[in-house]
Amino acid sequence: MRSWPVAAIVAVGGLALGFALLSGPDPNQVPTSDQVANRMMSPFCPGLTLEECPSGQSSRVRAEIDRLVARGATNAEIDRWIVDNYGEVALARPGGSLAWITPPLLAIAGLAAVALILRRRVKPAAGPEPEELSERDESRFEQDFGRFQKGSE
Amino acid sequence: MEISAAGQAILVAALACAVWSTLSSGLSVKGNDRRLALSGERALFATGFLILCATVLLVYAFYTRDFSLVYVHGYSSRSTSPVYTLTALWAGMEGSLLFWTLLSALYAVSAIAVQRKRRPDLTPVATGTLAGIIAFFIAVLVFGANPFDALSPIPGDGAGLNPLLQSPFMAIHPAMLYLGLTGFAVPFAFAVASLVTGRLEAGWFTSTRRWTVLAWSFLTVGIILGGAWAYMELGWGGYWAWDPVENASLLPWLTGTAFLHSVMIQERRQMLKIWNVALILGTYCLAIFGTFLTRSGLLSSVHTFSESPVGKMFLPFLAVMLVFAFGLLGWRYEKLRSERHLESMFSREAMFLFNNLLLVTIALTVLWGTLYPIMVEAVSGAKISVGPPFFNTVVGPMGLALLALTGIGPLVAWRRASWRSLKRELFLPLVAGFATVAALGFNGVRSAGAMFGLGLTSFVAVATIGEFARGARAHRGKGLLGYPRGLVTVISGNRRRYGGYIVHLGVVLICLGISGTAFRQSWSGDMLPGDSFTIGRYEVTYERARTFTTDEKAVRMAVMAISQDGRPVRSLTPQRNIHLAQDQPQSEVGLRTTLSDDLYLVLTQMDSTFAVTMRAWVNPLVAWIWIGGVFMALGMLVILSGKPPTQRGVSPGSGRAEKPVPVSV
Numbered sequence: 045m046r047s048w049p050v051a052a053i054v055a056v057g058g059l060a061l062g063f064a065l066l067s068g069p070d071p072n073q074v075p076t077s078d079q080v081a082n083r084m085m086s087p088f089c090p091g092l093t094l095e096e097c098p099s100g101q102s103s104r105v106r107a108e109i110d111r112l113v114a115r116g117a118t119n120a121e122i123d124r125w126i127v128d129n130y131g132e133v134a135l136a137r138p139g140g141s142l143a144w145i146t147p148p149l150l151a152i153a154g155l156a157a158v159a160l161i162l163r164r165r166v167k168p169a170a171g172p173e174p175e176e177l178s179e180r181d182e183s184r185f186e187q188d189f190g191r192f193q194k195g196s197e
Numbered sequence: 198m199e200i201s202a203a204g205q206a207i208l209v210a211a212l213a214c215a216v217w218s219t220l221s222s223g224l225s226v227k228g229n230d231r232r233l234a235l236s237g238e239r240a241l242f243a244t245g246f247l248i249l250c251a252t253v254l255l256v257y258a259f260y261t262r263d264f265s266l267v268y269v270h271g272y273s274s275r276s277t278s279p280v281y282t283l284t285a286l287w288a289g290m291e292g293s294l295l296f297w298t299l300l301s302a303l304y305a306v307s308a309i310a311v312q313r314k315r316r317p318d319l320t321p322v323a324t325g326t327l328a329g330i331i332a333f334f335i336a337v338l339v340f341g342a343n344p345f346d347a348l349s350p351i352p353g354d355g356a357g358l359n360p361l362l363q364s365p366f367m368a369i370h371p372a373m374l375y376l377g378l379t380g381f382a383v384p385f386a387f388a389v390a391s392l393v394t395g396r397l398e399a400g401w402f403t404s405t406r407r408w409t410v411l412a413w414s415f416l417t418v419g420i421i422l423g424g425a426w427a428y429m430e431l432g433w434g435g436y437w438a439w440d441p442v443e444n445a446s447l448l449p450w451l452t453g454t455a456f457l458h459s460v461m462i463q464e465r466r467q468m469l470k471i472w473n474v475a476l477i478l479g480t481y482c483l484a485i486f487g488t489f490l491t492r493s494g495l496l497s498s499v500h501t502f503s504e505s506p507v508g509k510m511f512l513p514f515l516a517v518m519l520v521f522a523f524g525l526l527g528w529r530y531e532k533l534r535s536e537r538h539l540e541s542m543f544s545r546e547a548m549f550l551f552n553n554l555l556l557v558t559i560a561l562t563v564l565w566g567t568l569y570p571i572m573v574e575a576v577s578g579a580k581i582s583v584g585p586p587f588f589n590t591v592v593g594p595m596g597l598a599l600l601a602l603t604g605i606g607p608l609v610a611w612r613r614a615s616w617r618s619l620k621r622e623l624f625l626p627l628v629a630g631f632a633t634v635a636a637l638g639f640n641g642v643r644s645a646g647a648m649f650g651l652g653l654t655s656f657v658a659v660a661t662i663g664e665f666a667r668g669a670r671a672h673r674g675k676g677l678l679g680y681p682r683g684l685v686t687v688i689s690g691n692r693r694r695y696g697g698y699i700v701h702l703g704v705v706l707i708c709l710g711i712s713g714t715a716f717r718q719s720w721s722g723d724m725l726p727g728d729s730f731t732i733g734r735y736e737v738t739y740e741r742a743r744t745f746t747t748d749e750k751a752v753r754m755a756v757m758a759i760s761q762d763g764r765p766v767r768s769l770t771p772q773r774n775i776h777l778a779q780d781q782p783q784s785e786v787g788l789r790t791t792l793s794d795d796l797y798l799v800l801t802q803m804d805s806t807f808a809v810t811m812r813a814w815v816n817p818l819v820a821w822i823w824i825g826g827v828f829m830a831l832g833m834l835v836i837l838s839g840k841p842p843t844q845r846g847v848s849p850g851s852g853r854a855e856k857p858v859p860v861s862v
Contacts, residue, residue: 078719085582089433091440093584095719096433098784100802103721103810136584143569143583147562147591154554161550 068137071120080109080122083136093136200263204254204345208338211247214240215332222325226393234321238309241328245306248335252299255292255344259285265351268292268344274357274778276748284368285358290492290507291344293371297488298334300379305331308383308408316404322390323383330382333514341507357778360750366426370419374446377416378484381449383408384456385481385522388474392525397533402460402473407837409477413453414833420446421707421826432784432799434719434814436822439588444567445487448560452480455556462546465611470533471526472553478522483560485515490567541613548606555599562591593646597653600708603701604657607664625663630656647715654712658705661698668695692839699832706825713794713818721812733815735796736760740768742807750774750783753803755811757787759796771800771811795819 069075069083078095086097087105094102094109112122126134138144222237224230255268259282264270272285272292287293305327313320338344361367384405391401402409423443424436437443456476462469489511526533539546566583573581608622633655634648642648668687673679688695720732729738736759743754754772758765769787776783787798794817802810 083584083586085584092433092438096435096438098432098799098801098812100810103801106721131580133580133582136582137586138569138573138581138583143566143587144591146565147558150561150565151554151558151595154558158550158554 069119071123072118074113074116075119075122077106077110077113080113081106084109084126084130085134085136087130087134199265199347200254200258201266201345201347204251204258204266205339205343207247207251207254208335208343208345211244211251212332212335212339214244214247215328215335218244218328219325219332222321222328225321226325234324237321237324237328238313241309241324241331242306244328244331244335245302248295248299248302248331251345252286252295255295256283256286259283262355264353264355265347265349266344267346267348270348270352270355272355272358274355276778277355277358278363280368281358281363284362284372287371287375288358288362291338291342291346293375294334294338294342294507295344296372297375297379298331298338300375301327301331301334301382304380304383304408305386308386308405312387312404316387316401318394318396319387319390319401319404322393323386326386326389327382330386337507337510341510357776360774360776360779360781360783361430364426364430366422366429370422370426373415373419373422375419377412377414377419378446378449378487380408380412380415381453381477381481381484383412384477388477389522389525392474392529395529395532397470397529398467402463402477406460409453409457410833410836413450413457414830414837416446416450416453417833418826418830420450421823421829425823425826428819429786429788432786434797434799434812434816436819439566439585441567442487442491444563445490448487448564449480449483451556451560451563452476452483455553455560456480458549458556459553462549466546468539468546469550471530474526474533475523476553476557478526482515482518482522483564485511485518489515543609543614543616545606545609545611545614548602548609552599552602552606555595555602559592559595559599562595563588566591597649600650600653600657600704603704604653604660607698607701608660622663623660626656626660629659642716644715647712650708650712650715654705654708657708658702661701661705664698665695688835692835696832696835696837696839699835700829701832703825703828703830703832706821706828708825710818710820710822710825713816713821716817718815719813721810724809724811726807730811730813732796732813733794734762735815736763737796737798737811737813739809739811742803742809743770744803746777749778750776753800755787755800755803755809757798757811759789769796769798771798773800773803790820792820793817 069079081095082093084094084105086092086094086099086102088099088101089097094105109122112125117125123135132139218237218240220237221233221240225233225237255266257263258266258269259273260279262269262273262275268289268291269285272288273282277285285292287296305324309320309324309327312323384402387401387405391397420443423446427433427438428436456473459469459476460473463473489508492508492511541547566587569583570581573579604626605623608619610618630652634652637648637651665684665687668691669680669683671683672686672690673683718733720730722730724730724739726739726741729736731737738758738760740756740758743752743756745752752772752774754770757769757771759769760766767789769789770785771787772785774783774785775781784799784801787796787800789796794815797814797816799812800809801812
């Protein structure tokens with residue numbers, strides 16, 4: 045009873061950390077144009093990705109990306125092209141692991157806090173597990189409760 | 198008297214009243230001076246009246262086209278329609294701050310007027326806190342963003358309203374958002390009052406629960422309307438961009454949602470008192486933080502029209518609020534500690550705890566992602582972005598876990614649940630979930646996210662509908678209409694509970710709509726009249742161009758013939774217009790909405806030969822997001838239509854009977 049919250053934290057935390065570390069696109073893979081447009085911030089529409097930007101100028105950047113993809117450029121090469129031409133600010137996925145690791149760490153810290161609270165504060169009530177009501181008793185209870193609610197309106 | 202001078206004089210008088218209200222209410226607590234407390238309340242009412250006068254004066258200036266005011270000149274013109282002349286009030290920084298102050302004042306006056314008799318023990322401190330907040334906003338208006346600044350010489354016409362803001366959604370969305378954000382000031386003030394006076398057991402939250410639900414409801418509707426506005430007006434094919442300003446409204450919504458759930462544990466089991474106070478204090482601090490973020494121009498955003506240097510004034514205010522509120526919480530920490538214990542990990546209380554953990558972690562993650570570019574720039578000087586890929590990847594899984602808890606939570610009993618009972622309740626929802634996943638797989642869907650999302654959506658939908666069915670069965674009458682009558686009886690008998698379930702159904706429908714993103718298709722390309730393309734089940738043909746000029750704009754329109762599954766349907770006419778007064782281009786979306794998908798056309802360019810650059814999306818299931826929003830609003834109305842709450846074992850006026858706690862403030 046007492047050890048399962050710790051096991052849950054380790055399992056969820058491990059999964060979350062692994063997920064965070066592996067979440068980026070494979071640098072050696074050739075992406076589709078849509079994948080690139082979804083992870084590039086538009087230089088012409090503040091706060092929007094290239095995929096979402098309705099500006100006419102964004103079409104020219106998309107055409108450029110189409111050419112790179114057609115030539116077989118990998119994710120790493122395209123990201124380098126984006127940074128060289130538009131700066132690091134145009135990458136919608138932040139580089140560096142700190143941005144990605146922090147949310148799972150927050151979740152783990154929260155789970156640890158809950159587990160701590162529960163370890164200290166869960167006190168099983170005396171007596172056996174609550175007995176299951178039979179179908180017949182449950183039906184009687186529901187009908188009585190319904191009558192009680194109608195009567196209290 | 199000139200309107201500018203009159204407006205400024207009213208604002209200064211309102212500031213004086215608000216400051217007096219803060220001081221007298223605060224001082225009344227120390228000596229338990231009823232006369233000072235009464236004076237504070239009256240000063241607050243006077244502040245509200247004066248702010249209302251200032252707002253009416255500004256609206257009057259708009260309708261009389263008084264361009265002697267910089268603000269009226271900047272956000273209206275003689276051709277602005279009557280409706281948008283009114284909504285121009287909150288179109289810019291100065292007016293929107295005045296509107297925010299008005300709503301804060303109206304909430305404060307209403308809450309104090311109602312609670313002064315019910316909770317006279319808490320109202321002096323609550324009055325002082327609310328008046329202090331309002332005083333700050335009036336000070337910003339007077340010293341930083343005055344809507345009554347005069348313009349000389351007086352121009353013959355105004356600059357007009359930003360065309361993006363001339364939309365029915367934009368007319369309502371900011372008002373709803375502000376009604377939500379400002380409303381959290383009421384529970385914040387009463388939480389502060391309970392901490393200051395030490396009356397921590399007497400249900401400060403039950404006194405203000407309806408205000409909290411009201412604020413949360415407005416915020417929810419405001420966020421959904423904002424999404425609808427972005428979708429239908431901004432022309433980028435989506436409804437949520439994880440834009441910093443959008444995130445700023447989401448943060449207090451998340452913590453407010455957590456509070457509305459966890460407060461039930463305190464009501465039923467007198468537990469989580471520290472957590473609940475922290476949540477509501479944090480929620481209002483996040484609302485103020487959002488205002489700071491929106492108005493500081495600190496981050497690049499699609500909401501750039503609301504940037505201003507007054508953002509700097511918010512930072513010290515936010516710091517004072519945080520130190521004051523959480524300082525009080527630390528001071529009362531020992532008194533708030535619960536003597537009660539959870540009896541089982543397998544109980545409704547524990548489910549709420551996990552629900553809260555997820556909501557708060559999502560809030561912290563969104564906050565982290567929003568502030569990360571500022572922190573990186575401050576430390577290394579590098580400019581970076583945190584865009585949708587980050588938020589979707591990190592928040593998505595937590596959102597799915599939260600959705601699962603939405604289905605499981607209501608099935609688990611308070612105190613201690615039994616496995617056997619839960620297994621029986623979970624059977625049908627699990628079958629529905631797995632059947633959905635199997636059906637999707639059978640139809641060739643391979644996206645794990647979509648399968649998981651839609652499977653969970655089915656699971657929660659069946660679990661929630663099951664709750665209605667169980668209630669209706671218990672109250673059913675005889676005959677054909679037995680079950681519907683039972684349903685009405687059960688909902689009207691426990692509006693809070695079943696209103697909450699209707700809200701949950703709304704959330705399920707919104708999740709269904711969001712899941713559709715996985716099947717989104719897009720197309721972009723250049724076209725000449727006569728050209729066609731196919732996207733999803735639609736064939737789109739560029740028939741002809743139309744160009745004309747009205748008083749307000751030069752219109753360039755592409756008439757697009759649409760055929761759906763081979764059958765011709767209504768044409769769409771996406772436009773690229775130039776608004777003459779502002780010389781600003783704007784796209785009007787061509788949109789065909791059905792329950793299964795939306796065809797969304799955006800004309801990004803049209804040259805003199807009528808060659809166009811067109812972008813098209815097929816967005817599956819988006820309509821369910823708006824339907825889910827309607828369900829959520831309906832659920833909130835059901836909750837709010839119930840009887841005012843009373844805490845178990847504590848009558849609403851019991852604060853009077855409680856022994857006063859010595860205060861040294």
